[in-house]
Amino acid sequence: MDDNALQKVADRVAIEEVLTRYCRGIDRCDPDELARAFAHDAQIDYGNGPKPVGETIEGLMAGLGAMRLTQHNIGNVMCEVEGNEARAETYCVALHILPGGGEEPDTELVVGGRYLDRLVKRDGDWRIANRIYIMDWNRQQAATMQDRGGLFDTLGRRGARAPADPSYAWWAGES
Template sequence: MTSTSADQSLHALADRIAIEEVLARYCRGIDRCDADELARVFTDDAEIDYGDGPKPVDATIDGLMAGLGAMRLTQHNIGNVLCDVDGDAARAETYCVALHILPGTDGEPDVELVVGGRYLDRLVKSDGRWRIANRIYIMDWNRQQASTMQHRGGLFDTLNRHGARAPGDPSYDWWASES
């Protein structure tokens, strides 16, 4: 392998890692209901279509914060990432399974909604930073049932640290602390 081809391979690998970081930050922004974190993963003029037509990024983030903020918790887990980088442009298909706990109504238990789908993203690199410029979401399946989630009791009764929305989640203090 020549020095030039080795450099190209390293740059391609660095780009792929940076793109996967953007995808992970999206999940963090969603699950912590952190609008600022979400805004950082998209270009200012991004269009996002979760299945109900393309919308500008600002309207999408506002809608996500309202909808997801009304839920008790969400957890998005990304898996397989197919990525094709071409200079400062890239396309990615990312598998996702997301858990949503919706508050029960009229004395009914909370509802557990699990959704499996994929994100089809067009990304661009500007000023050395990758961001999502266009996103299309494809829902492959979903399941809804009464939630059995609990924070107290049983095997985990002694655990006192739980996830929360921003800025109350313990990770915010952890990231802000010095090494």
């Protein structure tokens, strides 16, 4: 394998890490982690027109922070790298638990879609420069998630928003 082919593989691995970092930032409601996935001048369009990255992150933190939890899972990634630019189409399935009100149960919203990203490599680091989100399907129903009773009572660690999530201590080498 020549050096050019090896560089493309290394770039693809770095791009997939950026895509994964986005999911972690979203699910932990960590604006700093989320910002690390984007170029400082990125434009993001989730379907209501392109917006600057700072405005988008602020809106995401407000909206997702009001939810009980989210979990974004990325799957198929088709990526083409040309020098310091790349294009990627990434499939995503995201679970959102919206809190119920009073006697109303929580709502489970599952959304399937794709991210169309243009990425740039600046100072050796890949970042998303432009993102377009395409929703392919969704499902909404009363939540059936349980986290108490039976086996669930023996599971002592629960996912949380930043910095309370156990992964923050783990990444810091504290556990």
